[in-house]
Amino acid sequence: MRQAVLVEPEHIEFREVPDLTPEQLSDNEILINVKKIGVCGSEIHSYHGEHPATFYPVVQGHEYSGIVVAAGAKVTKCRPGDKVTARPQLVCGKCGPCRRGQYNVCEELRVQAFQADGAAQDYFIVPEDRLVKFPDDFSMEYGAMIEPAAVGAHSVSRAGDLTGKNVVVSGAGAIGNLVAQFARAAGAKKVLITDVSDLRLETAKKCGIENTVNVLKTPLKEAIKEVFGDEGYQVGFEVAGVESSIRSLMETIEKGSTIVVVAVFAKDPQLSMFFLGEHELTLVGTMMYLHEDYLRAVEDIAAGRINLEPLVTNRFPFEQYNEAYKFIAANRDRNMKVIIDLEA
Numbered sequence: 001m002r003q004a005v006l007v008e009p010e011h012i013e014f015r016e017v018p019d020l021t022p023e024q025l026s027d028n029e030i031l032i033n034v035k036k037i038g039v040c041g042s043e044i045h046s047y048h049g050e051h052p053a054t055f056y057p058v059v060q061g062h063e064y065s066g067i068v069v070a071a072g073a074k075v076t077k078c079r080p081g082d083k084v085t086a087r088p089q090l091v092c093g094k095c096g097p098c099r100r101g102q103y104n105v106c107e108e109l110r111v112q113a114f115q116a117d118g119a120a121q122d123y124f125i126v127p128e129d130r131l132v133k134f135p136d137d138f139s140m141e142y143g144a145m146i147e148p149a150a151v152g153a154h155s156v157s158r159a160g161d162l163t164g165k166n167v168v169v170s171g172a173g174a175i176g177n178l179v180a181q182f183a184r185a186a187g188a189k190k191v192l193i194t195d196v197s198d199l200r201l202e203t204a205k206k207c208g209i210e211n212t213v214n215v216l217k218t219p220l221k222e223a224i225k226e227v228f229g230d231e232g233y234q235v236g237f238e239v240a241g242v243e244s245s246i247r248s249l250m251e252t253i254e255k256g257s258t259i260v261v262v263a264v265f266a267k268d269p270q271l272s273m274f275f276l277g278e279h280e281l282t283l284v285g286t287m288m289y290l291h292e293d294y295l296r297a298v299e300d301i302a303a304g305r306i307n308l309e310p311l312v313t314n315r316f317p318f319e320q321y322n323e324a325y326k327f328i329a330a331n332r333d334r335n336m337k338v339i340i341d342l343e344a
């Protein structure tokens with residue numbers, strides 16, 4: 001089978017390795033024929049040598065969809081021919097967070113494509129407990145986008161009940177876009193998404209997020225007044241990863257409200273702790289997802305509550321993995337989600 005290995009930054013090597021076969025499966029494992037892989041923002045950092053926790057050489061690919069080829073003797077969740085994906089989280093099952101059901105923050109967490117090998121090859125083996133099945137008519141491209149969608153679903157779950165609340169999402173990249181869509185699907189009253197790129201805001205509109213503002217042109221405070229009137233907003237999501245973004249959320253959100261920090265900050269922001277206390281704000285972290293977030297993502301996408309179509313910007317055949325990264329680097333805000341097609 002083919003395998004793409006990121007041997008060192010900016011260098012993916014294509015190898016021919018022995019096929020994985022049904023004979024290798026243990027009782028609870030499933031053999032998948034990988035069909036589509038989404039390229040993730042963090043993998044772009046690994047590709048350029050800017051991800052501090054990537055172990056090279058590594059097989060990338062943790063956003064993928066495939067078809068079940070064979071299942072171990074005790075597998076009950078799926079059958080050959082089923083469309084599936086699986087969570088990429090390898091956890092210990094023994095630490096405090098794991099015992100509490102917070103295995104997404106396992107003390108020994110390893111993520112496939114970063115600290116363990118991922119799915120950038122023709123066949124991949126996964127255990128049943130991390131497997132998620134799609135409906136038969138589900139798009140395989142959407143299947144490859146369940147992972148980022150699950151990030152959106154989990155981020156939104158971290159804010160508690162959104163029913164009847166107004167929401168601001170700061171940052172309209174793929175993740176911010178999905179956070180905004182899941183916030184709406186979770187019952188938010190009105191959702192306003194912000195960015196500094198008109199292109200990204202246009203994509204948000206195509207996904208059905210009506211309220212957008214380019215904060216380089218209109219101050220957030222003005223946009224909030226225009227969209228929410230005197231109601232203000234009660235939940236914020238920081239998905240841009242820059243100081244000005246988190247600061248403006250803290251300064252404009254209603255007192256006593258919650259801000260979920262989704263973005264990974266390359267540089268720590270300077271924030272007023274006085275302000276945090278005086279306004280009794282709650283700042284909440286969020287890390288990847290739980291299994292139920294994958295299930296929620298599949299359900300909401302299948303039901304049409306989340307629109308992924310405008311997010312797919314380009315497709316590259318497997319052999320052009322390197323070209324895909326070069327395209328992304330040359331088209332920063334034009335690119336939302338690039339799909340590697342193993343069948344092309």
Ligand SMILES: NC(=O)c1ccc[n+]([C@@H]2O[C@H](COP(=O)([O-])OP(=O)(O)OC[C@H]3O[C@@H](n4cnc5c(N)ncnc54)[C@H](O)[C@@H]3O)[C@@H](O)[C@H]2O)c1
Pocket residue numbers: 041042151170171172173174175176194195196197200215239240241242244245261262263264265286287288289333
């Ligand atoms: N918490 C998690 O589990 C998790 C999972 C995946 C990704 N992430 C993080 O989420 C963040 C977003 O991911 P992405 O793939 O969408 O990244 P991205 O870089 O595509 O999106 C960030 C967006 O923020 C915009 N932006 C920049 N300055 C802004 C400002 N002042 N106000 C509003 N918007 C501004 C950018 O134009 C861009 O569109 C990243 O930091 C990523 O590492 C977190």
Ligand SMILES: [Zn+2]
Pocket residue numbers: 040041042062063147148
């Ligand atoms: Zn990802």
Ligand SMILES: [Zn+2]
Pocket residue numbers: 091092093094095096097098099103105106107108109
């Ligand atoms: Zn653990």
